[in-house]
Amino acid sequence: MVEYLLALGVVAAVFVGFNIGGSSTGITWGPSVGAGIVRKSTAAGVMTVFVFLGGWTVGRNVMTTLSEGIITMELSLSAGVAVLFFIGLGILVANIFGVPVPTSMTTVGAIAGLGLATDTLNYRTIAEIISWWVVTPVLGFWIGVTVGRYVYPVIDRRVQIETSRGPLLVLDREGRLPRPALGPNTTGRELVTTVVVLTIGCYMAFSAGASNVPNAAAPLVSGGNLGTDVGILVATGAIGLGGFTIARRTMTSVGGELSEIPLLAALFVMVTASTITTLLSWIGIPISLVMGTVMTIVGLGWGRATRPITVRGAVTRDTADHEIAPGAITADTAPERAAAPIGEPEPQPVLDARELFNPRAVIKYVSMWVIGPTMSTALAYVFFRLVPGAT
Amino acid sequence: MISRILVPMDDSDPAGNALAYALENFPDAEVTVLHVVGVPSMLMGEAAGLALEDDLDDAARERAEPVFERASRRAADHDREVGTVVGVGHPARNILDRADNYDTVVLGSHGADWNRASHRFLVGNVAETVLRRASVPVTVVR
Numbered sequence: 054m055v056e057y058l059l060a061l062g063v064v065a066a067v068f069v070g071f072n073i074g075g076s077s078t079g080i081t082w083g084p085s086v087g088a089g090i091v092r093k094s095t096a097a098g099v100m101t102v103f104v105f106l107g108g109w110t111v112g113r114n115v116m117t118t119l120s121e122g123i124i125t126m127e128l129s130l131s132a133g134v135a136v137l138f139f140i141g142l143g144i145l146v147a148n149i150f151g152v153p154v155p156t157s158m159t160t161v162g163a164i165a166g167l168g169l170a171t172d173t174l175n176y177r178t179i180a181e182i183i184s185w186w187v188v189t190p191v192l193g194f195w196i197g198v199t200v201g202r203y204v205y206p207v208i209d210r211r212v213q214i215e216t217s218r219g220p221l222l223v224l225d226r227e228g229r230l231p232r233p234a235l236g237p238n239t240t241g242r243e244l245v246t247t248v249v250v251l252t253i254g255c256y257m258a259f260s261a262g263a264s265n266v267p268n269a270a271a272p273l274v275s276g277g278n279l280g281t282d283v284g285i286l287v288a289t290g291a292i293g294l295g296g297f298t299i300a301r302r303t304m305t306s307v308g309g310e311l312s313e314i315p316l317l318a319a320l321f322v323m324v325t326a327s328t329i330t331t332l333l334s335w336i337g338i339p340i341s342l343v344m345g346t347v348m349t350i351v352g353l354g355w356g357r358a359t360r361p362i363t364v365r366g367a368v369t370r371d372t373a374d375h376e377i378a379p380g381a382i383t384a385d386t387a388p389e390r391a392a393a394p395i396g397e398p399e400p401q402p403v404l405d406a407r408e409l410f411n412p413r414a415v416i417k418y419v420s421m422w423v424i425g426p427t428m429s430t431a432l433a434y435v436f437f438r439l440v441p442g443a444t
Numbered sequence: 445m446i447s448r449i450l451v452p453m454d455d456s457d458p459a460g461n462a463l464a465y466a467l468e469n470f471p472d473a474e475v476t477v478l479h480v481v482g483v484p485s486m487l488m489g490e491a492a493g494l495a496l497e498d499d500l501d502d503a504a505r506e507r508a509e510p511v512f513e514r515a516s517r518r519a520a521d522h523d524r525e526v527g528t529v530v531g532v533g534h535p536a537r538n539i540l541d542r543a544d545n546y547d548t549v550v551l552g553s554h555g556a557d558w559n560r561a562s563h564r565f566l567v568g569n570v571a572e573t574v575l576r577r578a579s580v581p582v583t584v585v586r
Binding site for chain 1: 459481484485486487488489490492493494495496500501504528529530531532535537538574
C-alpha cells in the first residue's frame with residue numbers, strides 16, 4: 054500500500070516538475086532561442102544542468118521552508134501526495150485558462166491550507182513569505198523603471214547585439230594542433246554576445262532550479278518519504294523532461310512574447326528577475342521566477358513610456374509639427390484643428406506610450422497572484438478538513 | 445444618415461466579416477479601420493516592446509500594417525478605400541474613446557485571441573464592452 058502511495062506521489066511530483074520545466078525553460082531560453090543564438094535542444098540540456106545546480110545548492114533553503122517552516126508538523130506520505138495534487142491542479146488550471154499562477158504560490162497555499170486544517174500553521178513564517186510576495190513585485194517594478202528610464206537608453210546606444218549565419222566557431226586545422234576559430238560570418242562582437250546571452254541564461258536556469266525544484270520535491274521529502282538528494286534528482290529529471298518536450302512549445306509561445314522586447318532589454322529583465330529569485334531562495338523564501346520577470350518587464354516598459362522628454366527631443370518635435378501651443382494667444386486657433394470637419398477622415402493622433410500600461414489591465418493579471426494562492430489554500434483546507442485521515 | 449463608420453479590426457475572421465458588412469451596407473459612408481497594438485498580455489511583452497521603441501508612432505504603424513493591408517485589399521474588392529487609425533493599449537478603451545467621432549461602430553464578435561481564455565478573462569470581451577458602453581449604435585458581426 055505504502056509503495057503504491059509513494060509511487061503515486063512520485064508520479065505527481067514528476068507531473069509538477071514536468072510542467073515547471075515547460076514554463077520555466079520557456080521564460081529562460083525563449084528570448085535567446087527566438088534570437089537564433091541557442092538551439093532548443095541545447096537550451097533544454099543547459100537548463101537541466103543549471104536547474105540541478107540551483108536545486109542542489111540554494112534550493113535546499115527553500116526546501117527547508119516548505120517541508121519544515123510553514124507547518125510545525127511533518128507531512129505524512131498521504132498529505133504530501135495530496136499537496137502535490139493541489140499543486141498539479143493549480144498548474145492544470147493555469148495551463149487550461151492560460152492565466153499566470155506562480156507554482157511557488159500554489160505550493161505554499163496548499164501547505165498552508167493543510168496547516169490551517171490541522172492547526173499547525175506557523176503564522177510567523179507565512180507572514181514573512183507573504184510580505185516578500187508583496188515586496189518582490191514592487192521591487193522588480195522599481196528596478197525595471199530605473200533601468201528603463203536611465204540605464205537602458207544609454208546602454209542601448211552603445212551596445213549592438215549581432216548574430217550571423219553559419220556556425221559560431223569552427224576548428225582551425227591549419228596549424229599543428231586544431232584549435233577553435235571564429236566561424237565564417239562570426240565577428241568578435243557576436244562571440245561576446247553569445248557568451249553573455251548563454252551566461253545570463255544559465256544564471257536564470259540556476260535561479261529557476263533554486264526556486265522551483267523544491268515545489269516538486271518538498272511534499273515528499275518533508276516526511277522523510279524521499280531523501281532530500283533523491284527528491285532533488287527526481288525533480289530535476291522531471292524539469293529536464295519538460296524542458297526537452299513541452300518547452301519546445303513554450304519557448305515559442307512565452308518566448309515569442311518575450312521576443313517582442315529587444316534582446317538587450319530581455320537580458321536586463323533576466324538578470325533582475327534571476328537575482329531577485331536567487332536572493333529570496335537563498336533566505337528560504339519560496340518565490341516564482343515569473344513574478345520578478347513580469348514586474349520587471351512592466352517597470353522597464355513603463356519607465357521608458359514615462360521618460361521625461363529630452364531637450365533635444367522636445368525641440369525637434371516643436372519644429373517638426375508645431376504641436377506646442379503656449380499661452381492664450383494661440384489658444385483661440387486650437388479648437389479648429391481639434392475638430393475635423395464632417396466627412397474628413399480622423400487624423401492619426403499622436404500615440405501616448407503611457408496607454409500601454411493601463412494600471413487596470415496590469416492589475417487584472419497581478420490579481421491572479423492573490424487569487425491563485427488563496428484558492429489553493431481554501432481547497433487544501435476544505436480537503437484536509439473533510440478527509441482528516443489524509444493528514 | 446450614417447456617413448462615418450469606425451471598424452475596429454484585428455487579424456481574425458469576424459473582423460474581416462465586419463469590414464465586408466460595413467462596405468456592403470453603407471456604400472457611401474467613410475469607413476475608418478482601427479487597429480490596436482500593444483494589447484496587455486501575460487508577460488506584457490508586446491506592450492513593453494512598443495514602449496522601448498524610439499518612435500512609438502512609427503513602431504505602432506509598422507505593427508498594424510499587415511491588418512491595414514488586408515483591410516485595403518478587402519476594400520479594393522468593393523472598389524472602395526478605407527482610412528486607417530492605429531491605437532495602443534487596451535482595445536475596448538481605444539474603440540470607446542474614438543466612437544464619438546463616428547456615426548456607428550461595426551466590429552467582429554470576437555478577436556483572434558478568443559481561444560486564449562486568459563485574454564477573454566483578463567483583457568475582456570471587446571465586442572461586449574463596446575456594445576454596452578458605446579454612445580453610438582454598434583453592429584456586431586459574426
